[in-house]
Amino acid sequence: MNLYDLLASRFPADRSKPCFLLSDGRAISYGELEAGAAHAAGRLVAQGVQPGDRVALQAEKSAEVIMIYLGVLKAGAVFLPLNSAYTASEVDYFRGDAEPKVFVTDPPAWVAEAAGHAPLEATAPRAAGDLASLIYTSGTTGRSKGAMLSHGNLAENALALHAAWGFTPDDVLLHALPIFHVHGLFVALHCALLSGCPMVWLPKFADAEVLAGLDRATVMMGVPTFYTRLLANPGFTREVAAGVRAFICGSAPLLPSTFAEFEARTGQRILERYGMSEAVIITSNPLDGERIAGSVGYPLPGVELRIGGEETPSIASGDTSPDGGGTGVIQIRGPSVFSGYWRMPEKTAEEFTADGFFITGDVGRCDSDGRVWISGRAKDLIISGGYNVYPKEVELVLDELPGVVESAVIGVPHRDLGEGVVAVVMGQGDEAAMIAEARRQLAAYKAPKRVVFVDELPRNAMGKVQKNLLRQRYERLFES
Numbered sequence: 001m002n003l004y005d006l007l008a009s010r011f012p013a014d015r016s017k018p019c020f021l022l023s024d025g026r027a028i029s030y031g032e033l034e035a036g037a038a039h040a041a042g043r044l045v046a047q048g049v050q051p052g053d054r055v056a057l058q059a060e061k062s063a064e065v066i067m068i069y070l071g072v073l074k075a076g077a078v079f080l081p082l083n084s085a086y087t088a089s090e091v092d093y094f095r096g097d098a099e100p101k102v103f104v105t106d107p108p109a110w111v112a113e114a115a116g117h118a119p120l121e122a123t124a125p126r127a128a129g130d131l132a133s134l135i136y137t138s139g140t141t142g143r144s145k146g147a148m149l150s151h152g153n154l155a156e157n158a159l160a161l162h163a164a165w166g167f168t169p170d171d172v173l174l175h176a177l178p179i180f181h182v183h184g185l186f187v188a189l190h191c192a193l194l195s196g197c198p199m200v201w202l203p204k205f206a207d208a209e210v211l212a213g214l215d216r217a218t219v220m221m222g223v224p225t226f227y228t229r230l231l232a233n234p235g236f237t238r239e240v241a242a243g244v245r246a247f248i249c250g251s252a253p254l255l256p257s258t259f260a261e262f263e264a265r266t267g268q269r270i271l272e273r274y275g276m277s278e279a280v281i282i283t284s285n286p287l288d289g290e291r292i293a294g295s296v297g298y299p300l301p302g303v304e305l306r307i308g309g310e311e312t313p314s315i316a317s318g319d320t321s322p323d324g325g326g327t328g329v330i331q332i333r334g335p336s337v338f339s340g341y342w343r344m345p346e347k348t349a350e351e352f353t354a355d356g357f358f359i360t361g362d363v364g365r366c367d368s369d370g371r372v373w374i375s376g377r378a379k380d381l382i383i384s385g386g387y388n389v390y391p392k393e394v395e396l397v398l399d400e401l402p403g404v405v406e407s408a409v410i411g412v413p414h415r416d417l418g419e420g421v422v423a424v425v426m427g428q429g430d431e432a433a434m435i436a437e438a439r440r441q442l443a444a445y446k447a448p449k450r451v452v453f454v455d456e457l458p459r460n461a462m463g464k465v466q467k468n469l470l471r472q473r474y475e476r477l478f479e480s
């Protein structure tokens with residue numbers, strides 16, 4: 001039940017077929033990927049890595065990262081990817097918490113060195129519940145939590161998506177996502193590997209390369225910012241999009257206006273789905289069938305989803321919600337739902353109900369057709385360009401700066417990023433210096449794009465800052 005064996009069993013019989021189509025015209029074949037993974041596993045074993053040990057990696061995107069990821073799985077170890085934007089102090093926390101046995105920072109050099117090691121022939125046996133990956137997601141307290149995803153969690157979700165989105169060996173996936181989060185690493189990659197199809201492998205989202213890549217692609221996956229950036233480019237036309245059978249979107253809400261503009265431009269409807277690090281993908285609009293703007297579609301096969309709590313009946317794939325239900329926090333149970341947070345049993349217990357549903361913190365409703373609609377978040381979370389920013393983490397940094405009495409960090413509408421991070425600071429200071437200091441301590445995407453100074457923060461009767469009022473007050477801040 002090692003996920004590696006499942007993926008490798010679907011590689012094309014002809015291993016000379018391309019897996020990665022690189023921007024410089026070169027290709028890396030499935031045979032090279034398989035050999036790279038076997039050598040990486042061999043090197044890890046030679047370094048004393050045992051099943052269950054963590055292997056961390058922080059690096060720019062490359063095919064070698066995937067060789068190492070698959071090598072880690074093959075060796076039975078646990079893959080811990082870290083955003084390349086994290087600063088040294090952020091990384092220190094992950095190291096201390098996860099205690100990785102190996103830390104890779106230069107995948108191409110590491111893989112070249114691994115080639116000198118004997119390849120690991122036999123994949124380490126793993127049970128479905130054994131840990132495959134640790135994915136850190138920030139917490140409302142400012143402390144990151146490692147979501148524990150098992151071989152079974154990842155395998156079940158990959159198989160469900162591969163079927164739901166109709167992947168075949170004839171597909172070509174445009175892959176411009178980062179590979180240190182669930183979207184690029186599991187959702188996109190596993191669909192391609194299970195089909196044995198090639199990927200147009202781009203180091204990051206850049207308009208020109210994506211437009212060129214769409215010429216060869218049949219499927220694209222991205223965050224909403226990818227689609228708004230494409231639409232902002234006059235070179236993105238109906239003809240350019242014509243060869244693509246599915247434009248899939250998620251990680252943040254897709255605005256109905258973007259959905260409509262995309263349809264008007266290309267004649268195609270974006271396929272929106274909903275996921276999170278703790279459960280990979282939860283719901284999806286249908287491949288065949290109506291995709292509706294603003295809805296994230298139906299629960300995937302095997303997923304039970306309910307609103308609020310035990311008193312509401314859950315819905316599953318193919319069910320229709322008996323009474324439409326009200327609006328509340330979405331709870332889920334199913335084969336891809338993680339087993340808990342690494343070394344945080346109390347936090348884990350808080351976020352699961354007694355009957356085993358995970359409380360997502362997303363607020364939504366199910367309509368009478370069984371479709372899910374997300375309307376907000378019960379958790380204090382900003383999603384900027386598909387990256388999560390936990391206000392508490394930023395506030396802790398700002399509150400230490402001279403002149404700051406108290407800060408309140410909020411997300412307000414931003415044309416490019418969906419939400420832009422804004423710090424409302426009670427006190428005085430220099431905006432540019434404060435942003436620079438936040439960027440020194442935190443990954444750049446978490447730093448406020450704007451800081452506004454106020455004499456007082458609005459508070460409720462309990463003294464708690466009313467962020468909803470601040471969001472209203474500054475909702476047009478990025479419009480000028």
Ligand code: MCA
Pocket residue numbers: 176177178181182183184204205223225226250251252274275276277280384385386387417444445446
């Ligand atoms: C980069 N910057 C950002 C962001 N990205 N600031 C805010 N939000 C961001 N997302 C910083 C850069 O450090 C840079 O600073 C400045 O903003 C402008 O960068 P720009 O060149 O515009 O950015 P970019 O490099 O083009 O990146 C924007 C991006 C990228 C393409 C939208 O952020 C991206 O690929 N996002 C995808 C995130 C993702 O994969 N999320 C999935 C999470 P400077 O240059 O001054 O240093 S998984 C998940 O959510 C669940 C499971 C799910 O459902 O999928």
Ligand code: AMP
Pocket residue numbers: 137182249250251252253254272273274275276277278296360362374377383387388
């Ligand atoms: P992460 O912790 O990075 O995995 O982010 C997961 C969160 O992203 C979810 O809990 C949602 O709040 C949000 N999210 C993902 N996909 C969607 C979507 N299609 N619509 C709205 N929110 C989404």
